[in-house]
Amino acid sequence: MSAVPTQLQLFAAVAAAYADAAGGRLDNEGLYIAAGDRAGVPEGERRGRRPVGTSAQPRNLFHRAVRWHQQTLKHMGVLRRVPGERGVWELADRTGSGLHRALPGVRLVAFSTTLGVAIWGDCIDTFERLDSPITLCITSPPYCLSVPRSYGNPKEADYTDFIVASLKPIVRHLVPGGSICLNLGQDIFLPNSPARSMVNERVLLALHDRLGLKLLDRLVWHNGSKPPAPTHWASVKRVQLNATYEFIYWLSPSPELVHADNRRVLQPHTKKHRRLIDAGGERRDAVYGDGAYHVRPGSFSNPTTGKIPRNVLQYGGRCADTLRYRRDAAALRLPAHGATMPLSVPDFLIRFLSEPGDIIADPFGGTVKTGIAAERLGRRWMVTEHMLDFLRPAAERFRDFDGFSMPDDVEVWPCKAA
Incomplete structure (x- = not known):
């Protein structure tokens, strides 16, 4: 490293110092x-003082630069002061697994393209400030699990209020006929x-009663590669069957105006059906179901x-986009998100329920699958995510899209010693 480090190199050195300190804590x-040491700053530069300002008071410019980057990390929500200890700072608000959660009031552009933006911050605060109409929201909130994943989840008693509060500002910005x-x-x-x-039924009723959302359908996402579960009740006690599907609840405050068009998602006819068409159609004259x-x-x-799709989406959980994300996370030495949806699910929903140029939102962005599907389909998009650890590797998949930009402070995060 050169004797005079760049600002990015010094920022990286400051962040790395906290990352590798015992308990993530250091005094100044x-x-x-x-x-x-990490930035290769000569000893004389570290201790030297120079006249600054009109008063020409001697100041240590190295210390001043370090504290400047320290404040930047504070505003990113990465650092906080240790109460009662002068000049001591520590890594802020990590979850139990060490993930970096955005502090209340923190909203940072993690990365953006010409079409969209990923925000590190609270979804409620961010979407309440939005002034653009949303056509479609696709989201997979933290599941209501008794054993939370690394990023945590609300308890069942709080889950309904959590979902309603998270979706309320998005519903307020939905265009007539917009969907969730x-x-x-x-x-x-x-x-x-x-x-x-x-709990899911209680959530649905609350979304209807409090936010005026109507249920258009329960789309079944069938994942044939889903690991056997529930393990205890199916594999140990043998009283349950292995589950292979989840619901995607399709809701809208104005179903009669919904922006859906199944012609945008038509599927190829089977060979059997093509032969039937070529043969002039059915030859039978039959009645079934008591005349129905x-x-x-x-x-x-x-x-x-083409044929109109069924309301069962048969997509496995594994996809090339997920594999790319995991490789990027490993290269950055960051934890990969443990619950990822295949890109095919948001791709289908975006094509079905929106048109190019519409805004697609996701308040629980995760690996930003909604954003990348929207980007590839020519839709504008906006996602929020609490954990910077998930957004940083997600950004790598957007680098080749028009207008890609990432703030320097995010680019060099997490920072490790060279």
């Missing part, structure tokens, strides 16, 4: 030593019982561009 003297697609976990059980909790369904000769003879 220890910070000056650790940052100076809400993925909630299914494997939530009553304590010490194989009976499933009805009548097949007449010539039915299904008209050529069409």
Whole structure:
């Protein structure tokens, strides 16, 4: 490293000093030593003083620069003062697993493109300040699990209020006919019982009663590669079946105006159906279901561009985009998000429920799957995420998109010694 470090190198050195300190805590003297060693600052530069300002008071410019970067990390929510200890700072508000959660009031642009932006911060505060209309929200909040994942989740008693509060500012900005697609976990059980909790049903009723959302459908996301679960009740007690699906609740405050068009998601006809069309359609004249369904000769003879999809989305959990994200997280030495949705799910929903140029939102951005699907489909997008650890590696997949930008402070985070 050069004798005169750049501002980015010095910022990296300051952040790395806290990252590697015992308990993430340092006093200022220890910070000056650790940052100076990492940045290769000569001893004379570390201790020297120069006249500053109109008063020409001698100041240590190295110490001043270190404290400047310290304040930057504070405003990013990464550092905080240790109460009662003068000049001592520590890594702020890590979760139990060491993830960096945005502090209340912190809103930082993690990265952006010409079409969208990813915000590190609280979704409620961020979307309340939005002044643009949202056409579609696709989101998968933390599931209501008895054993939380690394990023945590609300308890069942608080879960309904949590979901309603998180979606309220987004619903307020929905265009007439806008949609909410809400993925909630299914494997939530009553304590010490194989009976499933009805928390999702309570959430749906609350969204209807408090926010005026109507239920258009329960789309089934069938994941055939889902690991066997619930492990205790299915594999040990043998009283349950292995679950392979979750619901994606499709809601709108104005269903009669909904921006859906299934022609945007038509699927190829099967070979059997194409043969039926080529043969002039059905030859049967039959009635089924006590008259509910009548097949007449010539039915299904008209050529069409494709078949209307069923409301069961059959997509496995593994996808190339997830693998790329995990490689990027490993390269940055950051923890990978433990719950990722395949890109095919938001891709389908965005095509079905929006048009190019519409704004797509996700208040629980995670690995920013909603954002990358929107970007590839020519939609504008905005996501928020509490954990900087997830947003930083997610940014790598956006580098080739038009207008990609990342603040310097995020670019060099997390910072490790060279």
